[in-house]
Amino acid sequence: MPKKRGYHHGNLKQALVAAALELIEQKGPQGFTLSEAAKAAGVTPAAVYRHFHGREDLIAEAARQGYEIFADLMQFAYDKGQPSALASFEATGRAYLAFARKYPGHYMAMFESGVSVNANAELARAAARANGILEKAASDLSERIPPEKRPPAAMFSAHIWALSHGVVELYARGAPGARAPFPPEELLESGIGIYLRGLGLIPPDN
Template identity: 35%
Template sequence: MTRPYHHGDLREALLAAAETILETEGLPALTLRAAARAVGVSHAAPANHFGDMTGLLSELAAVGYQRFGAALATAMDAAGPDPRLRFQAMGRAYVGFARAHPGLFVLMFRSERLDASRPALRAAIDASREALRQAISARSTAPAGPLQMAAQAAAYWSLVHGFAVLLLDGRLNGMIKALPGPADADDLLEAMLTTVTLAG
C-alpha cells in the first residue's frame, strides 16, 4: 500500500531511504526499486524525480557534499582565527564525516557513478571545495606561486583524505593496535595533524 505524500515530500523521502540503504546495506543494494519499496511507492516514482540511477546517486552525493562542506566550515569557525588550529579542525571534521557517513563518503568520490553536470551536485562540490581551499590557503605561511599553492593544497588534501580512506578500509587497524596504551584512531589523527602543523 502506497503512502500519500504532499508535493515535494516524496523526493526527500526517497533520498532519505536511499541513504539508509546505502549506509546499512551498501551501494550494490541501492536501486531505484529498493528506494521506492522502502518509501512505499510505485517502482516508477523515483524516475519521475531523478530520471535514472545516476540521477539518484548524484542527488544523494549532493546532499553529502552539502553536509560535508557545512561540517568543515562549522569546525573551522569554531576553531577561531589561528590558521593552524583551523587546519587541524578541518582535518578532524573531514575524517569525522567519513566515519559518521562511510557509505555516503565513498559515494561522493565515486565519480564514475555520478553526473557532475547536475546543478545541485556541482554547487555542493564547489561549496565544499571552497571550505577546503580556505583551510589550506590560510595554512600557508609563506607567499607562493600558483604551482606551489596547488601542490600544497594537493598535499594537505591527500593527507586527510588518505587517512579517512585508509581508516574506512581497515588498513590502519594494525598500526592503531600497535599504538601504546589506550591510544586509538583519534589519537593517531591528532598526532598526524599536529606533526604536519608543526612542520609547516
C-alpha cells in the same frame, strides 16, 4: 484498494533519498537497485521517475546533500578555529573524519559511488564549496611560508584531503584487516603534524 503508502509522503523526493542512503549503508552504492529504493520508500518504481532520471541521478542527489552537510561542518570547524590559521586548518582536517563517521551513507555516495562531482550543476557547486573551505584554510596558513617556497593552496589542501581520506578509508570505516594500533584521530593529527613540520609551519619535536 488502499493507496500505496508512499504517496502520503510530504516530500517524496527526500523519502527516496533517505531510502537510498539506508541502502547505501547496508549494501554499498552499487549494491542496490532503483526498485529496491522505491520499495524502501513505499512507492512504485515508476514514482521514482517523477524526481530522478535513474539510480545514478538518485545517488548524485544523495551526494549533493552530503556535500552540503560536509561544507557546513567544514565551515563551522574553520570558524571555530579563528583567529588562529593553524587551529582552523587542523579543525577542518578533523571535520572530515567526523563527517565520515556520522554520515556514512552520504560519504559513500560522495566518494565511493563513482558519480562525478560534475554530474549536475548543483552537485558541482556543493562540492566546490566544501573544497573551497579547506583551500581557504590552507591559503591562510601558507601565508607564513616565503612566497618562493609556498605551495599552491590547492595543492596544499589536496594533500590534507588525501591524507584525511586515506585515514578514513583504511582505519575509520571498519574495513577487515585494517586495524591500526592508534585511533584514527591520532593518526590524522600526527600525519598533519608531520606535513606541517615539513613545510616549517610548526616547530619540530624536541
